[in-house]
Amino acid sequence: MEKLMIAGGRPLRGTVQISGAKNSAIALIPAAILSETAVTLDNLPALSDVAIYTELLQELGASVEWSKDQMMIDPSRLLSRPMPNGNVKKLRASYYLMGALLGRFGEATIGLPGGCNFEPRPIDQHIKGFEALGARITNENGALHIQAKELRGAKIYLDVVSVGATINIMLAASRAKGVTTIENAAKEPEIIDVATLLNSMGAKIKGAGTETIRIEGVDALHGCRHSIIPDRIQAGTYMIAAAATRGDVIVDNVIPKHMEALTAKLQEMGVHIYEMDESIRVVGQPEYESVDVKALVYPGFATDLQSPMSSLLTQTRGVSILSDYVYSNRFKHIPELLRMGAKIKVEGRSAIIEGCQLSAAKVKATDLRAGAALVIAGLTVAEGVTEITGVEYIDRGYDHLVTNLSNLGAEVWRQND
Numbered sequence: 001m002e003k004l005m006i007a008g009g010r011p012l013r014g015t016v017q018i019s020g021a022k023n024s025a026i027a028l029i030p031a032a033i034l035s036e037t038a039v040t041l042d043n044l045p046a047l048s049d050v051a052i053y054t055e056l057l058q059e060l061g062a063s064v065e066w067s068k069d070q071m072m073i074d075p076s077r078l079l080s081r082p083m084p085n086g087n088v089k090k091l092r093a094s095y096y097l098m099g100a101l102l103g104r105f106g107e108a109t110i111g112l113p114g115g116c117n118f119e120p121r122p123i124d125q126h127i128k129g130f131e132a133l134g135a136r137i138t139n140e141n142g143a144l145h146i147q148a149k150e151l152r153g154a155k156i157y158l159d160v161v162s163v164g165a166t167i168n169i170m171l172a173a174s175r176a177k178g179v180t181t182i183e184n185a186a187k188e189p190e191i192i193d194v195a196t197l198l199n200s201m202g203a204k205i206k207g208a209g210t211e212t213i214r215i216e217g218v219d220a221l222h223g224c225r226h227s228i229i230p231d232r233i234q235a236g237t238y239m240i241a242a243a244a245t246r247g248d249v250i251v252d253n254v255i256p257k258h259m260e261a262l263t264a265k266l267q268e269m270g271v272h273i274y275e276m277d278e279s280i281r282v283v284g285q286p287e288y289e290s291v292d293v294k295a296l297v298y299p300g301f302a303t304d305l306q307s308p309m310s311s312l313l314t315q316t317r318g319v320s321i322l323s324d325y326v327y328s329n330r331f332k333h334i335p336e337l338l339r340m341g342a343k344i345k346v347e348g349r350s351a352i353i354e355g356c357q358l359s360a361a362k363v364k365a366t367d368l369r370a371g372a373a374l375v376i377a378g379l380t381v382a383e384g385v386t387e388i389t390g391v392e393y394i395d396r397g398y399d400h401l402v403t404n405l406s407n408l409g410a411e412v413w414r415q416n417d
């Protein structure tokens with residue numbers, strides 16, 4: 001079993017380069033199959049989820065060339081083969097194949113998605129969107145068969161603000177007849193990134209990044225070249241780690257605007273932050289004030305940074321309340337932090353976190369961001385070695401983690417037992 005070992009207690013110092021956004025990449029890769037000709041993606045992160053998506057596209061008949069941070073996807077020979085099992089179940093974002101194949105071929109059979117299941121994550125809003133566009137959907141032994149003779153534009157009001165449903169509906173609607181509007185759409189930067197790619201492929205999408213998105217369907221989409229936005233969650237994780245270790249780190253290749261909710265919260269705690277055009281310098285301080293944090297949809301504080309933030313909040317002088325209004329129970333990392341001596345109580349949607357000194361322990365990452373929380377916690381512990389299992393979850397979202405942290409002066413290594 002592979003473990004991540006951390007001998008903490010050293011302030012992180014130096015510069016870290018942020019990769020392209022995971023949650024953009026795993027939507028852009030399936031979006032590319034709506035094209036008749038080759039699409040090139042630049043600034044691609046080297047993540048296990050990207051590797052799985054590459055295999056999925058190859059299984060469907062696409063030709064994929066992936067070298068360093070660039071991927072060329074030629075979907076000209078792709079077919080809508082049924083994919084009830086296998087790789088689709090390893091990945092949450094395999095649900096984007098539903099919208100992309102439906103848009104291109106009018107049909108898709110895709111197994112219900114897997115991925116980080118920190119709590120039940122329904123896809124009813126995706127299904128509602130496809131049905132509004134004219135698709136018929138049946139559940140065949142755990143796989144959804146989605147079929148439409150003709151996709152027609154529709155007005156769709158999302159009951160829940162959902163990143164996945166907004167993107168999935170954009171994918172299918174870009175090839176529907178007529179105009180689709182998505183009301184109560186998600187506004188995350190990854191939505192804008194997907195709309196930008198689709199528009200470069202010839203789609204007509206307006207309003208991405210606002211709560212109303214208008215999609216005028218087109219007859220065909222074509223190849224293009226697109227550079228993926230920086231990963232705001234990876235960037236935020238390094239910012240939090242810099243603060244937690246009382247370090248001094250320049251987080252480079254970021255869009256500071258995407259980091260505003262986190263930046264403001266760190267400043268409120270007393271962390272010093274200096275914003276530049278494409279980088280942010282985080283200078284940790286000996287003492288921090290406790291703060292209350294509410295994870296919300298964008299532009300609120302990101303739920304994906306809620307778990308990493310909980311580790312930082314153990315380093316304050318008082319009691320902080322960290323609430324998640326996107327997921328009601330994304331707290332699987334808390335029992336692991338308790339093993340490290342944290343003083344945290346979970347009450348409903350909130351974790352009540354009292355400042356304290358953590359100690360080294362053997363802990364388990366149960367999902368990607370829970371893993372990031374444990375890495376940050378381990379980095380703060382001055383004595384002993386923190387051992388983290390469940391490294392495969394961390395590899396879903398943090399490429400070059402050990403190299404990056406080592407370059408910042410941390411003592412971190414992988415160990416196989």
Ligand code: EPU
Pocket residue numbers: 023026092093116120121122123124125126127160161162163164165186233303304326327328368369397
């Ligand atoms: N929801 C529904 N019905 C739906 C869809 C969502 O009730 O049909 C609910 C969810 O249960 C949740 C809320 O709506 O309470 C938001 O879910 P959303 O659909 O926005 O999440 P997602 O698209 O499945 C993406 C990211 C997540 C990130 C969320 C929120 C991908 C592949 N995943 O998930 O990222 O937490 O948006 O920002 O893009 C991560 O990177 O660690 C991660 C989990």
